[in-house]
Amino acid sequence: MSEDVENKVKNIVEPSILAGFQEFLPKEQMLFTKMQDTIRNSFESFGFIPLDTPVLEKSQVLLAKSGGDTAKQVYRFEKGDTDMAMRFDLTVPLARYVAQHYDSLVFPFRRYHIGKVYRGERPQKGRFREFYQCDIDIIGNETLNLLNDAELVSVINSTFEKLDIGDFTIMLNNRKLLGGFFATLGIGDPTDALRAVDKLDKIGAENVKKELTEQGIGSEQAEKIIALTSVGGFPAEVFKALDEMGIRGKNEMLDAGLSELEKVCGYIKMFGVPENRYCIDLKIARGLDYYTGTVYETKLNDYPELGSICSGGRYDDLASNYTKKKLPGVGISIGLSRLFYQLCAAGIIKADGRATPSAVLLIPMGDTLDYTLSVAKKIRSSGIACETYLGEGKLGKKFGYADKLGIPYAIVLGEDEMNAGTITLKDMRTGEQRSLESVDEFVKMIALR
Amino acid sequence: MSEDVENKVKNIVEPSILAGFQEFLPKEQMLFTKMQDTIRNSFESFGFIPLDTPVLEKSQVLLAKSGGDTAKQVYRFEKGDTDMAMRFDLTVPLARYVAQHYDSLVFPFRRYHIGKVYRGERPQKGRFREFYQCDIDIIGNETLNLLNDAELVSVINSTFEKLDIGDFTIMLNNRKLLGGFFATLGIGDPTDALRAVDKLDKIGAENVKKELTEQGIGSEQAEKIIALTSVGGFPAEVFKALDEMGIRGKNEMLDAGLSELEKVCGYIKMFGVPENRYCIDLKIARGLDYYTGTVYETKLNDYPELGSICSGGRYDDLASNYTKKKLPGVGISIGLSRLFYQLCAAGIIKADGRATPSAVLLIPMGDTLDYTLSVAKKIRSSGIACETYLGEGKLGKKFGYADKLGIPYAIVLGEDEMNAGTITLKDMRTGEQRSLESVDEFVKMIALR
Numbered sequence: 043m044s045e046d047v048e049n050k051v052k053n054i055v056e057p058s059i060l061a062g063f064q065e066f067l068p069k070e071q072m073l074f075t076k077m078q079d080t081i082r083n084s085f086e087s088f089g090f091i092p093l094d095t096p097v098l099e100k101s102q103v104l105l106a107k108s109g110g111d112t113a114k115q116v117y118r119f120e121k122g123d124t125d126m127a128m129r130f131d132l133t134v135p136l137a138r139y140v141a142q143h144y145d146s147l148v149f150p151f152r153r154y155h156i157g158k159v160y161r162g163e164r165p166q167k168g169r170f171r172e173f174y175q176c177d178i179d180i181i182g183n184e185t186l187n188l189l190n191d192a193e194l195v196s197v198i199n200s201t202f203e204k205l206d207i208g209d210f211t212i213m214l215n216n217r218k219l220l221g222g223f224f225a226t227l228g229i230g231d232p233t234d235a236l237r238a239v240d241k242l243d244k245i246g247a248e249n250v251k252k253e254l255t256e257q258g259i260g261s262e263q264a265e266k267i268i269a270l271t272s273v274g275g276f277p278a279e280v281f282k283a284l285d286e287m288g289i290r291g292k293n294e295m296l297d298a299g300l301s302e303l304e305k306v307c308g309y310i311k312m313f314g315v316p317e318n319r320y321c322i323d324l325k326i327a328r329g330l331d332y333y334t335g336t337v338y339e340t341k342l343n344d345y346p347e348l349g350s351i352c353s354g355g356r357y358d359d360l361a362s363n364y365t366k367k368k369l370p371g372v373g374i375s376i377g378l379s380r381l382f383y384q385l386c387a388a389g390i391i392k393a394d395g396r397a398t399p400s401a402v403l404l405i406p407m408g409d410t411l412d413y414t415l416s417v418a419k420k421i422r423s424s425g426i427a428c429e430t431y432l433g434e435g436k437l438g439k440k441f442g443y444a445d446k447l448g449i450p451y452a453i454v455l456g457e458d459e460m461n462a463g464t465i466t467l468k469d470m471r472t473g474e475q476r477s478l479e480s481v482d483e484f485v486k487m488i489a490l491r
Numbered sequence: 492m493s494e495d496v497e498n499k500v501k502n503i504v505e506p507s508i509l510a511g512f513q514e515f516l517p518k519e520q521m522l523f524t525k526m527q528d529t530i531r532n533s534f535e536s537f538g539f540i541p542l543d544t545p546v547l548e549k550s551q552v553l554l555a556k557s558g559g560d561t562a563k564q565v566y567r568f569e570k571g572d573t574d575m576a577m578r579f580d581l582t583v584p585l586a587r588y589v590a591q592h593y594d595s596l597v598f599p600f601r602r603y604h605i606g607k608v609y610r611g612e613r614p615q616k617g618r619f620r621e622f623y624q625c626d627i628d629i630i631g632n633e634t635l636n637l638l639n640d641a642e643l644v645s646v647i648n649s650t651f652e653k654l655d656i657g658d659f660t661i662m663l664n665n666r667k668l669l670g671g672f673f674a675t676l677g678i679g680d681p682t683d684a685l686r687a688v689d690k691l692d693k694i695g696a697e698n699v700k701k702e703l704t705e706q707g708i709g710s711e712q713a714e715k716i717i718a719l720t721s722v723g724g725f726p727a728e729v730f731k732a733l734d735e736m737g738i739r740g741k742n743e744m745l746d747a748g749l750s751e752l753e754k755v756c757g758y759i760k761m762f763g764v765p766e767n768r769y770c771i772d773l774k775i776a777r778g779l780d781y782y783t784g785t786v787y788e789t790k791l792n793d794y795p796e797l798g799s800i801c802s803g804g805r806y807d808d809l810a811s812n813y814t815k816k817k818l819p820g821v822g823i824s825i826g827l828s829r830l831f832y833q834l835c836a837a838g839i840i841k842a843d844g845r846a847t848p849s850a851v852l853l854i855p856m857g858d859t860l861d862y863t864l865s866v867a868k869k870i871r872s873s874g875i876a877c878e879t880y881l882g883e884g885k886l887g888k889k890f891g892y893a894d895k896l897g898i899p900y901a902i903v904l905g906e907d908e909m910n911a912g913t914i915t916l917k918d919m920r921t922g923e924q925r926s927l928e929s930v931d932e933f934v935k936m937i938a939l940r
Binding site for chain 2: 068075093094098100122142146193427429447
């Protein structure tokens with residue numbers, strides 16, 4: 043009987059997950075969870091409040107504004123009379139939440155949300171249909187000053203410092219500056235032009251100019267656009283270059299954007315962000331149309347090809363779909379699933395072999411299970427995760443279990459150890475085996491690491 | 492213009508969530524997150540491995556076996572050609588995962604999973620359509636000895652000790668014992684009888700007997716059923732009572748169940764679970780039909796009306812829908828969303844007023860923002876979450892912000908403090924205000940709590 047036929051006879055369904063979805067084996071899961079925890083701890087250290095909203099929302103609420111690609115990608119369905127949809131980001135649920143609970147919230151409302159979102163995109167390498175976003179936002183009531191825009195840069199800085207995935211640069215721009223500049227050229231909607239400009243690094247100035255002129259933009263204007271959006275670097279240099287270009291005083295919005303960007307850069311310094319960690323890049327626009335001031339992107343210096351690993355910006359009005367209250371905000375988002383995939387693929391991070399939280403495997407030898415369990419309890423109560431091997435078998439098999447799970451230590455407890463109150467400790471990574479006077483000695487040893 | 496009409500003019504959608512779904516305000520969220528963390532830390536301290544599977548699965552895989560109520564409650568839909576469904580528990584995805592990744596896993600496979608599951612039940616008080624389950628399971632390859640059944644009792648014990656929600660009792664039974672006993676009465680499928688027996692505490696023996704006889708069970712047999720399932724208490728007492736009833740030696744399955752239960756109770760003692768924390772209750776059967784040995788329930792001693800707050804049991808074969816491999820396991824589950832709702836409703840737990848992770852609010856007075864931000868950085872780097880009030884306004888308003896968020900401390904930094912390197916500390920709960928020599932003094936003070 044072939045395996046296939048046999049499966050049918052036994053009614054066995056081939057175990058598999060949906061295309062574009064992701065799950066990890068224990069080693070990768072441990073690494074992913076660690077990154078999640080690092081991000082969470084960093085967000086909490088700045089006083090951001092945890093938030094957890096439903097994965098499913100009313101379609102009419104979730105899709106109040108969305109059209110085009112987003113609406114097509116949404117997992118939307120009916121059950122009974124109810125039209126519902128899975129969230130496609132964490133920002134729309136935040137807007138709904140703040141509008142709904144406005145009277146119960148304290149402003150500025152500083153929240154973080156680490157959760158899964160869903161987009162039925164065409165599956166491709168490193169793009170997932172279910173993925174984690176790690177968002178923080180600060181929402182003001184009527185007003186929110188620019189210090190908050192600067193603080194988020196310090197949060198990005200601390201978070202990626204702690205993630206320890208290499209040198210990074212946070213790049214800033216301002217949508218008013220861009221919008222005002224395009225207005226001086228008579229271009230009201232710069233969306234297409236900015237899409238062309240976004241390719242500057244990839245295809246070069248000549249090709250961008252070609253694209254711009256194909257959009258109906260005059261040659262002289264196209265050159266001006268390329269000249270401005272090519273400006274980038276340390277803030278002092280950028281502002282000097284802009285002054286030399288003489289762009290001030292020609293458009294109110296442009297001037298406002300320039301002034302905001304100057305202030306934010308000054309504040310960032312006050313927040314103690316090292317100067318080599320942030321710069322201005324005037325071609326950054328962010329796709330989303332709701333950013334109205336500061337915009338951010340973050341790049342790994344040694345892996346610019348990964349694109350932005352943390353992006354965000356300032357928006358004038360978070361929740362205009364749900365309330366008449368004016369709620370300006372500023373936020374950032376880390377697309378953790380994609381970032382994790384990229385970091386692994388580029389070899390920047392790697393599972394360290396640890397496939398369990400257990401730091402110790404306790405192995406009873408002979409009639410010592412009772413004693414072993416009491417030792418395990420003691421180790422655990424001093425904050426060290428451990429487990430006792432409860433199965434039968436030879437010592438080699440038990441060490442093998444520790445080895446395969448990457449448990450760093452094994453403690454063997456035979457009758458000699460039990461009678462003397464000592465323990466035999468094996469360092470699974472070096473193979474070194476030695477006797478310790480007591481469990482306490484082991485606990486101290488671990489605490490000192 | 493009425494508000495309603497005005498909303499339509501402005502295209503404002505009323506912000507609300509789906510019926511039967513739940514979200515928290517910050518104070519409740521902080522409390523919920525704390526419980527989640529306690530459970531997670533407890534599970535990890537026993538070396539359970541984190542697992543995170545997709546919320547959406549292929550319908551054909553997820554619903555391989557389910558029929559009846561489960562299938563009706565599932566959120567199932569099609570997108571493109573794909574028939575998919577949201578998970579309704581964490582056990583079926585675990586079975587699929589273990590079968591799918593069998594070759595890459597180390598057995599016994601000890602995993603925990605804290606995640607949301609979805610059931611389109613009729614909404615009612617304390618029942619949610621999206622809710623958290625906190626599961627641990629130990630899966631063996633071919634075999635898994637009874638020590639594991641006992642270990643889970645010690646995990647339940649540690650976890651609820653740490654949750655600190657009052658005295659609790661873990662109640663044990665064995666499905667083989669029940670099954671064998673009913674077989675001796677000639678009752679092959681005891682499902683209906685057990686459903687009647689489950690009401691013993693509520694409706695009394697007489698009414699249960701009536702229900703049993705209505706099921707076609709003879710009066711004498713009904714009395715035997717009630718006599719057996721009324722047995723409960725400390726293990727030694729129960730085994731003595733059973734011996735006096737003379738049930739041993741009449742049915743192989745019954746004897747096997749009795750022997751398993753005796754062994755498990757003996758092991759539980761070895762695991763160091765206090766004797767007043769567990770007992771036997773022979774009427775416990777658990778609704779799910781896949782339990783084949785040990786079954787658990789957990790009750791709060793002072794709130795038995797809450798029902799079981801942590802349940803589970805042993806199953807012979809986890810993944811028979813997905814693999815021919817025999818994978819016996821034992822697991823427990825905490826329905827956290829429901830438990831949290833019940834604990835709050837009963838007044839057993841209460842938000843402590845803390846609505847943010849911030850332990851300190853830093854308030855710059857005068858031209859000291861720069862200094863304040865450096866103090867914040869120092870406090871944060873010693874592991875204390877804090878935030879700086881970045882808005883304008885009077886001191887009272889700023890203290891009000893700390894107060895409303897339940898931030899325990901405020902530090903005011905004026906020019907005097909800046910010049911002297913001191914800080915002015917206000918305990919927000921007592922109102923007491925005093926001067927500290929340095930930031931370090933504050934850090935030490937917090938560390939000592």
